[in-house]
Amino acid sequence: GAVVSQHPSWVICKSGTSVKIECRSLDFQATTMFWYRQFPKQSLMLMATSNEGSKATYEQGVEKDKFLINHASLTLSTLTVTSAHPEDSSFYICSASNPGRHSGNTIYFGEGSWLTVV
Amino acid sequence: AQSVAQPEDQVNVAEGNPLTVKCTYSVSGNPYLFWYVQYPNRGLQFLLKYITGDNLVKGSYGFEAEFNKSQTSFHLKKPSALVSDSALYFCAVTQGQAGTALIFGKGTTLSVSS
Numbered sequence: 001g002a003v004v005s006q007h008p009s010w011v012i013c014k015s016g017t018s019v020k021i022e023c024r025s026l027d028f029q030a031t032t033m034f035w036y037r038q039f040p041k042q043s044l045m046l047m048a049t050s051n052e053g054s055k056a057t058y059e060q061g062v063e064k065d066k067f068l069i070n071h072a073s074l075t076l077s078t079l080t081v082t083s084a085h086p087e088d089s090s091f092y093i094c095s096a097s098n099p100g101r102h103s104g105n106t107i108y109f110g111e112g113s114w115l116t117v118v
Numbered sequence: 119a120q121s122v123a124q125p126e127d128q129v130n131v132a133e134g135n136p137l138t139v140k141c142t143y144s145v146s147g148n149p150y151l152f153w154y155v156q157y158p159n160r161g162l163q164f165l166l167k168y169i170t171g172d173n174l175v176k177g178s179y180g181f182e183a184e185f186n187k188s189q190t191s192f193h194l195k196k197p198s199a200l201v202s203d204s205a206l207y208f209c210a211v212t213q214g215q216a217g218t219a220l221i222f223g224k225g226t227t228l229s230v231s232s
Contacts, residue, residue: 041206043208044222049219093161095219107220109163112161
């Protein structure tokens with residue numbers, strides 16, 4: 001089946017530094033990728049929708065200058081948390097959509113990336 | 119706007135008993151409905167989805183869900199719960215338009231006791 005890979009699975013960084021998280025679709029071309037954020041024991045909150053070759057669409061309240069999203073190819077989207085602060089510590093999950101391949105707008109999720117800012 | 123409601127924060131059942139995790143949705147147009155399970159510190163695992171066709175959908179690990187359009191519900195069920203089913207369950211909805219994001223419910227923690 002389709003697989004979405006995230007890297008790194010966990011990262012610890014110092015406050016003020018930037019960290020990049022990659023999301024790859026391994027066996028299909030993902031025209032659209034989504035980035036979610038999840039706090040412990042809470043739901044997934046959609047941060048942004050990333051379309052290949054165009055600017056990401058951010059949800060209300062998400063700082064686009066802080067959470068930089070790049071979708072340079074049909075198999076890779078990256079989320080860069082710039083000037084990270086402890087409140088950015090969270091579980092970040094990406095998902096990828098390939099509506100043309102499977103029926104019903106199937107969406108696949110990565111394993112998530114734990115970010116801890118110290 | 120789309121929304122999903124999972125009215126129960128936690129569901130407790132004994133092993134071997136049937137389980138139900140509730141979900142209701144609100145969406146304009148035809149809904150695509152999903153159930154995912156999340157184990158601690160892990161990503162989401164797909165369980166099942168409703169797109170069209172039979173209202174009763176069968177998925178992974180013996181789970182099934184019934185789409186009820188009049189009640190706008192999509193409850194997750196399993197005839198006989200296992201301890202290993204204990205996890206966090208999310209219901210999600212999207213419209214039929216390709217490339218739209220899933221909107222998630224707040225999640226329900228299922229605890230199965232032996």
